[in-house]
Amino acid sequence: MTGISVLLPIALLLGLGALVAFLWSVRNGQYEDLDGAARRILLDEEPADNQDDS
């Protein structure tokens, strides 16, 4: 039981962390230009303004 009382919260927190990260990425517009992201990797120099604020 002692092991469980440590491991369970850790498992839940890790899962919750992943969920929060995913929800953040959706809200941040990370999935809005998937084709563009695939092409941009070919650009030599990343332009100065590389943030998507949408």
Added chain:
Amino acid sequence: MATLAPGGLDLFATDAAPGIRRLDLHVPTIHCAGCIRKIESAVRALPGVTHARVNFTTKRLTTEWTEGRLQPAEILAAVEGAGFEARPFAAADAADGAADPASRRLLKAVAVAGFAAMNIMLLSVSVWSGADGATRDLFHLISAGIALPAIVYAGQPFFASAWGALKHGRTNMDVPISIGIILATLLSLHETFTSGRHAYFDAAVMLLFFLLVGRYLDSIMRDRARAGVATLLKQSARGALVRSPDGNTEYRPIEAVAPGMTVLVAAGERMPVDGMVLEGQSAVDRSLVTGESLPEPVSPGGAVLAGTLNIDGPLALKTTAVGEGSFLAEVVRLMEAAEGGRARYTRIADRAARWYAPAVHLTALFTAIGWLAAGAGWHQALVTAIAVLIITCPCALGLAVPAVQVRAASVLMKRGILVKDGSALERLAECDTVVLDKTGTLTLGRPVPAGALPLSRDDLALAAGLAAKSRHPLSRALLAAAKAQGVAPTPVADVREVPGLGLEAQFIGETVKLGRPDWVQAEGGADAHLLQLAFRRGNAPAVRIGFADPLRPDAAEAIARLQAAGLDVRILSGDRAEAVAHVAKALGLSQWAAGQTPGGKLDAITALTRAGHRVLVVGDGLNDAPMLAAGHASIAPASASDAGQTAADLLFLNDSLLAVPQALDVANRANGHVRQNFVAAVGYNILAVPIAIAGFATPLIAAVAMSLSSVVVVLNALRLKAPQ
């Protein structure tokens, strides 16, 4: 867009933040990483720009700048300077391309349900493998803590839809889903607090997860098609060049044009408004609006309709109608009246739910009664009945349809066919009659030289050299035909374009002319069936070049395939009878009607529907829009008018008419896969329900059965192959 006046573009910009202006431009020719960089660095080099980013997927450039430091026209100039064509989005459309809030909401719900399902499963596995006593109760309690908020959040799409249906006295697939989930949750809560052995939190949340995946797939399919349509619609006129009484010209959005204003239309542009010609001589191509294939000459006093193409010379129009009073508004009213039938269509899944929901609920009721009659207590009878509801929850049924339709849509997308929503494929598969428009649907809707060009190679090169200097559709057709024959246009200097008449130049001491036969003084009578240009070099006799609107490539084969598939094929056109008869004969069709008005076409479709036919309508023009809306299903080419594209269920982007039989073929096979999936789902129930009725259904069995049937259904959907 050369006609954009500097001040006009500002009307398309919006306020992004205090002191920050924002402009979205559609840049259709972006196709590689290099384009992204060229455009972004060109725009970022402008003063005051705080943000510039290309969205490759939607071919859109978003620019933000500090107010007052930059004129929007400079952005357009920078993009055009980098070698790209750009046009503004109307402010109202700017939000269209952004991810649909409904899809985003569903994606978040999928994430929440997925997280909850995984963590509850973690706990459930240890319960199934033998945890009991206080440990089991604790695990159930933690599961409840995760499941309850997840179900409240992620279950909303289903609860809302089920409630909406029940309120109107109807039932849909979401009703048994919602009842199953809610009862499973209540039963599990009861078990948790009474130290019971079976809690179904895992099954309830997993069910939500699978169903939400299906819902999300459905939603992104619609988004993708809508983004495609939005991109096409952007190519039409969004504004007009207005001349004020003092002689100044200004580019205005179409909403800001009022009757009585004078609008200028250059050759090669579409009329932005209904109007009366004030100045200028020209010919007007009305094929996209009325279906007539021969251009009509117009002169001062003549009336023109919005959407028709000005071919020859610049025109000044007095605006007679915008909005409510225009021909377009008339067509839109007919379209709205026609759309009732399609709205009444019940999707296959909901038709299945009509008998599925009562059957399941009755089974659960009889299970409870049966157990009571057999002497079991209230508690056991209820628990068993609820287990039946959970086992029969239409998890695979919920995925059966969307999985197949998403697969079908992506297969069609690869062939250049856009499907607007899943129900379109269901309706398409039911059609037994095809009604096709002629101009722009069976034919290409653009002129191509009729027969072999009657010019020597040298003369053709020279004529192409003249034609290269003009935007007239016939000139462009001639140039394209010359290039197709491998003839390079001869460079000609100082070409003079005489509006409405033709082109003229001096070439090595000779006068060369390309233009209207009477202007070039060509001999011989005109053939009424053909558009003509004439070419004269020096004092040699003028040569007439005929143009026709040819059938689409593969039109005959497409018709043959449709007939082979057992469909009744007809032509319904707004063009003259002889032009339609000619096409009908070439395609071997005996049923055709010519000279139809938009209302007449609509009536014809309604009559066919009344006679019990399911009509597939293929058309492109503004005059086809009402019949496209009235058809059981409808397909339009990407060259169609805005209204036609909006009304159609499917759009095909290539020239080949084979897209129609291909779409039908995929729709039929998709329907077959949907049926197979239903059989698989029902088969699963036939196996699982007796186990549940007998009281042997444990949460473990429910979880395994549910996942297995869902995976089977999705794999079956993926078997759907591309059309020939």
